[in-house]
Amino acid sequence: MTAPLHETHPSGPGRRLPDTQQGMRRRNLARVMHTVSAEGPLSRAAVASRIGLTRAAVSTLVDELIRSGLLEELGPERPGRVGRPGSALAVSGHGPAGIGAEIGVDHLAVCAVDLRGIVRARAVRHGTNRGRSPQPVLVELTGLVRQVVAEAEREGLWPAGLAVAVPGLVARDARTVVRAPNLDWHDVDLGPLLPPELPLTVDNEANFGSLAELWLGDDTPRDFLHVSAEIGIGGAVVVDGRLLRGTRGFAGELGHVPVRPEGPQCACGGRGCLEQYAGEEAVLRAAGLSPGEDRVALLAELAAQGDQDVRLALRGAGTALGIALTGAVNLLDPQAVVLGGALAALAPWLRPSLERELARRTAGPACAVTVSRLGPEGPLLGAAHSVVRAVLDDPAAVAGRN
Amino acid sequence: MTAPLHETHPSGPGRRLPDTQQGMRRRNLARVMHTVSAEGPLSRAAVASRIGLTRAAVSTLVDELIRSGLLEELGPERPGRVGRPGSALAVSGHGPAGIGAEIGVDHLAVCAVDLRGIVRARAVRHGTNRGRSPQPVLVELTGLVRQVVAEAEREGLWPAGLAVAVPGLVARDARTVVRAPNLDWHDVDLGPLLPPELPLTVDNEANFGSLAELWLGDDTPRDFLHVSAEIGIGGAVVVDGRLLRGTRGFAGELGHVPVRPEGPQCACGGRGCLEQYAGEEAVLRAAGLSPGEDRVALLAELAAQGDQDVRLALRGAGTALGIALTGAVNLLDPQAVVLGGALAALAPWLRPSLERELARRTAGPACAVTVSRLGPEGPLLGAAHSVVRAVLDDPAAVAGRN
Numbered sequence: 001m002t003a004p005l006h007e008t009h010p011s012g013p014g015r016r017l018p019d020t021q022q023g024m025r026r027r028n029l030a031r032v033m034h035t036v037s038a039e040g041p042l043s044r045a046a047v048a049s050r051i052g053l054t055r056a057a058v059s060t061l062v063d064e065l066i067r068s069g070l071l072e073e074l075g076p077e078r079p080g081r082v083g084r085p086g087s088a089l090a091v092s093g094h095g096p097a098g099i100g101a102e103i104g105v106d107h108l109a110v111c112a113v114d115l116r117g118i119v120r121a122r123a124v125r126h127g128t129n130r131g132r133s134p135q136p137v138l139v140e141l142t143g144l145v146r147q148v149v150a151e152a153e154r155e156g157l158w159p160a161g162l163a164v165a166v167p168g169l170v171a172r173d174a175r176t177v178v179r180a181p182n183l184d185w186h187d188v189d190l191g192p193l194l195p196p197e198l199p200l201t202v203d204n205e206a207n208f209g210s211l212a213e214l215w216l217g218d219d220t221p222r223d224f225l226h227v228s229a230e231i232g233i234g235g236a237v238v239v240d241g242r243l244l245r246g247t248r249g250f251a252g253e254l255g256h257v258p259v260r261p262e263g264p265q266c267a268c269g270g271r272g273c274l275e276q277y278a279g280e281e282a283v284l285r286a287a288g289l290s291p292g293e294d295r296v297a298l299l300a301e302l303a304a305q306g307d308q309d310v311r312l313a314l315r316g317a318g319t320a321l322g323i324a325l326t327g328a329v330n331l332l333d334p335q336a337v338v339l340g341g342a343l344a345a346l347a348p349w350l351r352p353s354l355e356r357e358l359a360r361r362t363a364g365p366a367c368a369v370t371v372s373r374l375g376p377e378g379p380l381l382g383a384a385h386s387v388v389r390a391v392l393d394d395p396a397a398v399a400g401r402n
Numbered sequence: 403m404t405a406p407l408h409e410t411h412p413s414g415p416g417r418r419l420p421d422t423q424q425g426m427r428r429r430n431l432a433r434v435m436h437t438v439s440a441e442g443p444l445s446r447a448a449v450a451s452r453i454g455l456t457r458a459a460v461s462t463l464v465d466e467l468i469r470s471g472l473l474e475e476l477g478p479e480r481p482g483r484v485g486r487p488g489s490a491l492a493v494s495g496h497g498p499a500g501i502g503a504e505i506g507v508d509h510l511a512v513c514a515v516d517l518r519g520i521v522r523a524r525a526v527r528h529g530t531n532r533g534r535s536p537q538p539v540l541v542e543l544t545g546l547v548r549q550v551v552a553e554a555e556r557e558g559l560w561p562a563g564l565a566v567a568v569p570g571l572v573a574r575d576a577r578t579v580v581r582a583p584n585l586d587w588h589d590v591d592l593g594p595l596l597p598p599e600l601p602l603t604v605d606n607e608a609n610f611g612s613l614a615e616l617w618l619g620d621d622t623p624r625d626f627l628h629v630s631a632e633i634g635i636g637g638a639v640v641v642d643g644r645l646l647r648g649t650r651g652f653a654g655e656l657g658h659v660p661v662r663p664e665g666p667q668c669a670c671g672g673r674g675c676l677e678q679y680a681g682e683e684a685v686l687r688a689a690g691l692s693p694g695e696d697r698v699a700l701l702a703e704l705a706a707q708g709d710q711d712v713r714l715a716l717r718g719a720g721t722a723l724g725i726a727l728t729g730a731v732n733l734l735d736p737q738a739v740v741l742g743g744a745l746a747a748l749a750p751w752l753r754p755s756l757e758r759e760l761a762r763r764t765a766g767p768a769c770a771v772t773v774s775r776l777g778p779e780g781p782l783l784g785a786a787h788s789v790v791r792a793v794l795d796d797p798a799a800v801a802g803r804n
Contacts, residue, residue, distance in 0.1 A: 024426070221649075223648070223649050235733070237733065237734075239641070239646060244641060244646075244734065245735070246625070246734055246735020246736065247623075247625050247735050247736060247737040248735055249735070250735040251733060251734055251735040252733065252735075253732040253733065253735070254732065254733065256728075256732050256763075256764070257728070257729035257732050257733065258725050258728055258729060258763060259663065260662070260663060261661065261662060261725045268763075268764075269762055269763065269764075270728065270762065270763035270764070271763070323660050323663045324729070326658075326659070326660055326672065327659035327660055327726070327729045327730070327733075328729070328733055330655040330656065330658050330659050331637070331639065331653060331654060331655065331656065331659065331729075331730055331733060331734070332639075332646070332648060332653055332733070333647070333648020333649050333650055333651070333652040333653040333654075333655070334648065334649060335649040360671055360672065361658075361660060361670075361671065361672035361673070362658075362670075362671075362672070
């Protein structure tokens with residue numbers, strides 16, 4: 001199929017429908033979906049008044065969306081209001097679902113999210129993927145995807161697409177993992193190894209994490225810098241509610257911003273990159289701990305118990321983050337820096353030194369630093385929701401596909 | 403008047419006309435103007451085929467644009483073509499003009515650019531503005547603006563608006579200079595001190611310089627980072643052909659990106675900012691020269707003559723630029739870095755060390771580094787052209803104002 005799938009990805013034409021009557025109709029279908037999604041249940045009249053179209057025009061659009069299974073009528077509104085009671089409209093809980101998947105260094109996860117944003121099915125497999133070749137990993141992921149799709153279908157949903165979060169750089173084709181150092185994958189096209197019946201989008205986990213923050217976070221601003229850490233340091237830049245992708249799709253690589261240009265050699269070829277000071281390995285080393293599973297939980301536990309070595313290591317990581325973020329804040333002037341992933345769990349010990357560097361180095365009032373509530377769930381939820389958002393953004397593209 | 407004026411500024415609604423028949427007409431007027439501007443002279447039929455509307459629809463739009471003085475008919479096309487000869491259309495050389503102005507540290511300049519992009523009038527006054535209070539400077543600037551407008555009017559043009567480039571941070575209201583350290587201006591609203599009859603936009607000189615690069619440069623990509631230097635270091639980020647402004651309008655402040663976090667104290671409150679290594683004063687100091695006028699020309703001359711101290715100083719500045727740009731390139735993944743302003747003149751001696759740092763510190767193929775051909779003219783031309791672009795982007799907003 002050639003229909004747009006992924007509103008957040010530049011290859012998705014969802015945002016730029018042609019300027020014709022047909023394009024206008026498609027945009028108006030999207031406005032109805034977004035309005036009901038954000039404020040529903042709503043009557044046809046309420047939708048009409050909110051989007052500034054006539055009641056008759058809205059009814060035509062709504063009828064089409066009901067026929068396509070994207071909207072549902074809940075029955076008459078409760079009485080007592082002025083005028084003839086209308087039937088309240090809601091986004092369908094039995095229509096398309098977004099399938100999100102995550103290839104983590106230490107796990108695989110898949111979930112299905114309906115148009116209402118509710119997780120309706122999920123599956124997880126723990127165990128390291130480090131050093132495994134792509135094929136067995138993707139065969140295993142396909143098994144999890146089929147399991148989740150089957151579960152969603154039993155609930156009356158149908159999959160509108162699959163979005164996969166990976167810990168690496170993804171080309172602008174939204175399929176090819178150019179480089180995932182912690183998996184040791186290079187130039188892997190995920191397309192041929194995943195279920196061919198599902199329209200596919202692949203993206204960096206930090207990108208999906210930042211989109212989850214934008215869509216699901218509490219009062220997330222429309223301009224922010226998202227910084228997360230698992231094994232590496234991930235960054236993503238959101239400008240005016242849209243992810244900044246860069247020419248090759250590699251924007252947001254905060255982990256290799258030079259912090260101390262004559263500092264330790266980094267695997268990227270540079271010296272003194274942020275990852276050399278605030279990456280998981282660097283922090284463990286500075287704290288006198290050895291690498292292993294669940295090290296973030298251990299760091300948080302020891303820091304909470306008052307372990308001075310761990311606290312000092314986290315303070316140093318916060319300082320390095322503050323220096324790198326000063327440069328980023330000067331360049332982008334965001335409304336906030338959001339700490340996600342493992343950084344959210346460690347924020348109590350990172351944030352003071354991070355904020356101190358940022359405040360003394362940036363002109364004017366320092367940029368707000370906030371902590372994500374989604375934590376490590378962000379990338380998976382962001383992936384699934386990206387498919388849901390694509391349906392809301394261009395419902396005409398999926399209508400009739402069921 | 404409440405019509406949109408400045409397409410590049412977020413307050414200008416030019417980009418987001420309402421999704422109605424009326425909005426569609428306004429967008430189609432803009433498409434006609436842009437097509438004729440980019441490819442004219444063109445017949446009505448040629449315009450129709452390029453924008454995918456019927457000949458009749460285009461004729462209605464063209465007639466309206468001719469009546470408003472935005473398009474002109476050049477008379478019958480040369481014979482020999484198939485079909486009835488049409489009259490070729492061109493963008494008017496006697497319609498609206500963009501008035502650009504620049505408040506430099508050492509000069510004031512004003513120019514008028516017609517819809518064809520030709521400079522039709524200009525006025526310059528040399529002499530330092532450092533430490534002068536805003537009022538006398540703006541009175542003087544108003545005098546130059548009136549002089550240029552009068553000259554343009556004698557040529558049959560009329561001013562569509564005034565855009566002013568300033569060496570400082572400008573609030574998102576596009577009127578208030580929040581901070582211009584080299585003028586020592588703080589929180590100055592330029593509106594009340596400039597000609598009230600001209601719709602006004604104020605912006606940072608680096609922003610206008612980058613827009614000039616985008617609009618007038620040879621093969622400028624749509625994603626680039628523009629770095630310039632006069633007294634300070636200016637930066638601007640262009641993403642997908644649009645200037646990234648930031649929450650407060652302060653994005654692009656490359657001069658205060660930390661290069662060596664424990665380096666020399668900077669006036670901004672930070673330490674080891676880029677300006678401490680690559681700003682004019684720092685380079686002169688490193689070369690053993692004292693500040694003064696035309697120091698950039700002197701540096702270029704001495705470097706060309708083989709002066710080792712000057713070459714070493716410029717090499718050091720290039721290294722610092724390379725370190726700061728590595729962070730910026732990692733974050734933004736632009737197609738190119740464009741060196742403008744004084745950096746263009748010094749590029750032969752800055753670029754080798756700059757490119758070396760960038761290549762060894764960034765993963766994958768290094769970002770291209772190019773040199774602007776506009777040099778110090780960029781900000782003034784960018785300002786004037788921003789008014790012209792606003793007219794092309796929403797001709798309906800100025801139609802009938804003459």
